[in-house]
Amino acid sequence: MTINCKGKLIDLTIPKVMGILNLTPDSFYDGGVHSNDSIILKHVEKMLTDGATFIDVGAYSSRPKAKHISEAEELQRLLPVLNLLTATFPDILISIDTFRSEVAKKSIEAGACMINDISAGNMDHQMLDTVAKLHVPYVMMHMKGTPQDMQQHATYENLINEMLFYFSERIAAAKASGIIDIIVDPGFGFSKTTAQNYELLKHLDSFKMLDKPILVGISRKSMIYKPLNTSASEALNGTTVLNTLGLQQGVAILRVHDVKEAMECIALTQQLNPES
Template sequence: MTINCKGALIDLTVPKVMGILNLTPDSFYDGGVYKSESTILKKVEKMLNEGATFIDLGAYSSRPNAKHISENEELKRLLPVLKLLTSTFSDILISIDTFRSEVAKQSIYAGACMINDISAGKMDDKMMETVANLNVPYVMMHMKGTPQDMQQHVDYEYILKDILFYFSERIAAAKAVGIIDVIVDPGFGFSKTTAQNYDVLKHLNSFKILEKPILVGFSRKSMIYKVLNASATEALNGTTVLNTIGLQQGASILRVHDVKEAMECIHLTQQLTA
């Protein structure tokens, strides 16, 4: 199972790590931390040295009840950092966390290689066609509603069946416009209660029926720290536990704040298949 990034075939048979770099002031864990060029470069260099295959840049906070920002503000936050990273790290593979087609287009032109869309094209009807024209991999996530109201949309008939149906429809839409490389993200923490998150995780291997790589993002989320009666800063060990379960259930990409620990999960679980 491979995806094409800038002409390089990335083999996902062995799972990969996507390191998170939030460029927002209000993200739930590291909002506002990376303000200067030096702190940004230091963080990205650390993630790359620790084994990250991809760096995921996000300039629009998608935490519950996040403040909505304009497209211009998103681009203002994003493009200077994207250009800084591509000029500093020649072979870097950058994913852009956005639901806006214009942001996607300008980011790919500026050197990114993948689009990570929390809405799977539902918040911008030009997104899928844009991604197809750009000929880049597309991560489509499951979410109902928007970041501002998603936690009001947690009613499902049968959650697993509903999410699989959602992906079947979105994958068909992507195929219809010519997107080649599709990755699915069940959307842990989006439009789901804590119990629903764990129900989806328990049946994650069911997503293999879609025949697409699976990306999971548990990193320091409330589905961990609420259960542990802790905080996001105290949720690294819990993140490691869920990453391990995710890998055992077929995840191909771990999207994380802490790359070293995620790589250790991959190295150790790979020993079970050696």
């Protein structure tokens, strides 16, 4: 199973790591940390050195009840950093965490190679056609509502069946638009309670029937630290545990804050299947 990034085929048979670079002041774990060029470059260099295949850059916080910002502000945060990263690391593979088609277009033109959309095209109906024209891989996530109100929509009669129906419909729409490389993100923490997140994790291998690579973003989320009565800053060990469970169910990409530890998860779980 491969995806095409800038003409380079990325083999997802062996899972890959996507390192997170948040440019927002209010993200749940590292908001406001990456405040200048030097800090950004040092962080990205470490993630690449530690083994990240992709760097996911986001400038719009999608945590519950996050503040809404304009498209202009999102681009103002993103574009200078994209220029900095592509100039410093010419071979870098950058994913853009956005639900806006114009942000996607300008980011790809600035050197990014993948779009990671929390809304699967539902928050901007130009997104699927735009991604198709850009000829880049597309990560589509499951979420009901918006970041501002999603936790009010955490009601399901059958969580897994409803999510599979959702992805079947969104994959069909993406294919109809002409998108070739589609990646599925179940959206841990998005319009889901802690109990629902663990139900999802328990049945993650059900999503193999979609025949698409699965991306999981569990890193340091409240589904880890709330049951442990700790905090995001103390959730690395729990992240490692849940990433391992995900890998055992066929996850192809781990989206994480801590690349080295995620790479170790992959290396050790690969020992269980040395022929792969």
